[in-house]
Amino acid sequence: MSLRQIEPKQRGLLIVNSHPEGAAQTVRRTWEAIPARTDGRRPVALILGHSAGYGLATLLTGLRRHGIRGIGVAFETADTGRRTATAGWYRTAAAARLAAEAGHDIRFVNADAFSADAKSHVADLLEEHYGPVDHLIYSLAAPRRTDPGSGTVHHSVIKPLGAPYEAPALDFSGPDPKVSWARIEPGTDEETRATVAVMGGDDWNLWIRALAGRGLLAEKFTTAALTYVGSEVTAPVYRQGTIGAAKEHLEQTARDLNDSALLKEKDGRAFTVVAGAAVTQASSAIPSIALYTAFLHTVLGPRGFRTPAEQAADLWDQLEGRTPLVLDETGRIRLDGWELDDEVQDRVRELWADPQRGLEASRSGADWFMNEVRGLYGWNVDTVAYDQPAETDIPWPTPR
Known part of the structure; x- marks a missing residue:
């Protein structure tokens, strides 16, 4: 038990x-x-990255609307006594x-999804409790990844490519929000490769091959990796930057998977899913x-403004065949049609x-x-008595 008074530590x-x-x-809510x-x-x-953002929304809508069974994987930290558990x-x-x-x-599995051990453990659980996977949702966002083959630790960066990026930003350092200016130097080739190694499609591909190697891809297996395109306003630091290079690799991975024998023999499909804007720990x-x-x-x-859950509901309905797929030319x-509407962007x-x-x-x-942003961490929720001590040592859920 760790009942204590806590206040947000924010900068x-x-x-x-x-x-x-x-x-x-x-x-x-x-x-x-x-x-x-x-x-x-x-x-x-199987939902990889279930604990935040679109991964959490996909988990909740999948359960609530389609009664999914299976496993969520995330990498979170317990209460340490000095610091609360992660949100x-x-x-x-x-x-x-x-x-x-x-x-x-x-x-729910708490593990580094990039690791070979996590893939093996999840496959064991699937074999024991559920059998082959109908849907694999890939929604991992992390600052680093250890390559399971070489042991190299790759670090992702958020940088433009080719030229520095200067743009206005929202500054919350004072009592009221204000506009500041951000300048970011362009990423190097090495930084770009590292970002692709973390946020591209390599790990997604490894997960599918790990499941296939254990006979855990169901007939008509579908996998979807979450991505973002966004506006031309933010393109220099996002879609045209190091992250954009990773997203292009993710999209190429989907094409390669669709051409692979692994998916063809299961009549399977691989998609990247372009979501709309959202306030997440990663995007902020x-x-x-x-x-x-x-x-x-x-x-x-x-x-x-469509919430991640509203968008995730659309995604599940499409994946489960309740509504037609909404595909672009690639x-x-x-x-994200609601975000990129011409009138809205103007x-x-x-x-x-x-x-x-x-x-x-x-x-x-x-x-x-x-x-x-504060709500992402459990703050500023109007029904919570923040002036009262809270139990911070919450156990990780185990199956009942």
Whole structure:
């Protein structure tokens, strides 16, 4: 037991502790907003990166709408006594409780998904409890990856390519949000290769081969890796930068998988899935993305800005054949039409053209963004009594 009073430790957009009850409430709110519908088959799913962002949304919507069975994998840290557990740890515990209450069969593995040991352990669990996988959702976002073959540790970077990047950014260092300017020097070839090694398709491919080697790909197996394209406003630091190079590798991996004997013999499919903008722990670390997202939310309003869970519901319905696939000319599933609508982007560019005036017109969007960031860690949740001690030593969920 570790009942103690905790307060957020925050510097700008960086928050280094989390609130267990607040994190649990954010998961419950997402869960309750998803229309329940579990008629029909209950597919076996493996969700890699289930504890945050789109991975968490895909887990919750898969359970709530399609009754998925299977395994979620994430790499989270327990309460140490000096620091709380990570928010993803608390979110996983909350998701497990909700799943158990609803009678769903889901297990959670806390491990480095990049490792060979994690792949072997997950395959063991699948063999024992579920059998072949119908859907593998790949939603890993990490700053580093150890290559399981060579032992080399690769570190990803967020940098432009070819020329420095200068753009406005949202600055939360003072009492009120303000516009600052970010300048980032271009990434080197070595940094680009390392970012591709972390965030490209190599590990996705290894997971599928590991499952295939154990006979764990179901007939008509489908796998989907989450990606992002975004606006031309942020393209220099995102789609045209080191991360963009990794995303292009991910997309090439999908094409290679579709051409592979592994998937053809199962009549399987591999997709990259282009999601729309969202406030996630990963996206909030990218310069200028916060300001862009605040402007986007101002333009669309809360009803027009689609949540990760709403987008994940569209994804599951497409993967399960309840609605037609929405594919672009390269075969990617597109969930981002609401963001890249021409009229929406024109209005965002107007705000971006004079970011200081844009921020003045988007104060509510900036406040919303900061509140969303804090909510990722379980803070600023209106139903939580933050003035009361909280139990921070929450166990990782084990199957019942």
